[in-house]
Amino acid sequence: MVGDLLVGVRTSRGATLGLGLLVCITAQTASAADCPGHPDALGTSRTLVVDPKEHPRIGTMQYAETLPLRDREVVLTFDDGPLPRNSNQVLDILAAQCVKATFFIIGRMAQAFPEGVRKLHDAGHSIGAHSQNHPLNMNRMSIERAKQEIDEGIASVKTALGNDAALAPFFRIPGLSRAETVEDYLASQGIQTWSADFLADDWRHISSSRVYDIAMKRLEAKGKGILLLHDIQARTVAALPRILRELKARGYRIVHVVPATPEQPATPSEPQQWQLHPPSENVAISHWPKIPNFVFANADMLPGPALSDLDWRDGRSMTLAEASDHARRPARGVPLPREAPWPRQSPLAPDSAAIALPIPAQSIFEIQEKPPAATQGLAPSSHRAEQTVPAGPQTDGLAELISVDAGDSQSPVPVPIGTR
Numbered sequence: 001m002v003g004d005l006l007v008g009v010r011t012s013r014g015a016t017l018g019l020g021l022l023v024c025i026t027a028q029t030a031s032a033a034d035c036p037g038h039p040d041a042l043g044t045s046r047t048l049v050v051d052p053k054e055h056p057r058i059g060t061m062q063y064a065e066t067l068p069l070r071d072r073e074v075v076l077t078f079d080d081g082p083l084p085r086n087s088n089q090v091l092d093i094l095a096a097q098c099v100k101a102t103f104f105i106i107g108r109m110a111q112a113f114p115e116g117v118r119k120l121h122d123a124g125h126s127i128g129a130h131s132q133n134h135p136l137n138m139n140r141m142s143i144e145r146a147k148q149e150i151d152e153g154i155a156s157v158k159t160a161l162g163n164d165a166a167l168a169p170f171f172r173i174p175g176l177s178r179a180e181t182v183e184d185y186l187a188s189q190g191i192q193t194w195s196a197d198f199l200a201d202d203w204r205h206i207s208s209s210r211v212y213d214i215a216m217k218r219l220e221a222k223g224k225g226i227l228l229l230h231d232i233q234a235r236t237v238a239a240l241p242r243i244l245r246e247l248k249a250r251g252y253r254i255v256h257v258v259p260a261t262p263e264q265p266a267t268p269s270e271p272q273q274w275q276l277h278p279p280s281e282n283v284a285i286s287h288w289p290k291i292p293n294f295v296f297a298n299a300d301m302l303p304g305p306a307l308s309d310l311d312w313r314d315g316r317s318m319t320l321a322e323a324s325d326h327a328r329r330p331a332r333g334v335p336l337p338r339e340a341p342w343p344r345q346s347p348l349a350p351d352s353a354a355i356a357l358p359i360p361a362q363s364i365f366e367i368q369e370k371p372p373a374a375t376q377g378l379a380p381s382s383h384r385a386e387q388t389v390p391a392g393p394q395t396d397g398l399a400e401l402i403s404v405d406a407g408d409s410q411s412p413v414p415v416p417i418g419t420r
Ligand SMILES: [Zn+2]
Pocket: 079, 080, 130, 134, 174, 175
């Protein structure tokens, strides 16, 4: 498809414009068709099916791999819910844009608001787990305790959903406090550990416009990736519509991620696609031949050229006359051009005539010992001045600054009571 587009570019500019328009219309039509009643919706451009067993840890904030996204593709994730007041608004905002996301649910929240978890799932979003109690020290707790947090969290979400298969084998460690033992346990259970590619700091006490700014700035920096947000935060609810509008305006596309099942195998991908910025086909380094292993590489010393290798006569240097004659010889029968009309150089004096260069007179290096008139007045007045500030016209500005500073110190300043 990309190849076809490139061919179009080469063959005809008019045809390319037409094709571009067609692609544009097709994209818009798809978006509108996917989102009845919302013709300007951002939409969900595609569904990515992943196999957690093949790629157990994702998110470049902490891991080598991330989702195999194309440029300007974004995966939205929301943590810590559901909290009906805010999560329901997030649901409405996403629905108005026909955007599908992934929600990482806290077990205790699922126990408190099971219908909220079901609403998220029924709206077509992916549901992952986020521990039972959201401890921020899973990187330091015993693995038994960590397992308990994971297992209980998963059980709580499954119970809320009422269908074990409705929970995706996706897990996000609270506070991203990763530990290898925790990740290994999750992987052993066939669960994918999700970090993120960028945050929007929406759990901090910042304004919703700041959340928007951070989200867009970090996304622009990476060009694609997994965005971590919190559906329980009011500032996120406030920032989300603008974020989605801007994603659309800047040409970003939303990708919905679902786990592979026997009925729905993983989307085919190459290993390098799981890196955020794999080496491009256009980067020369991936195609340059290996540097050959020269025979000299192991030698302690490189062989120096012998005089006979050079165009010297019998190893002795040519005289100036010989060199001149050598240069005038036609190479392989090709006649040399006529001598260029360079200006004649004056004949050099014989070496013997320049035994010694004239020595500069001693007076050239004499330093005037008499101080300049401007500094004469300062010299006898203050011994301290000589030590601290070099006298001279260039120090006038510094002296002025010191003077101003000293003057300022005379303005009223708090003085300790005892010293008044
Ligand atoms: Zn969290």
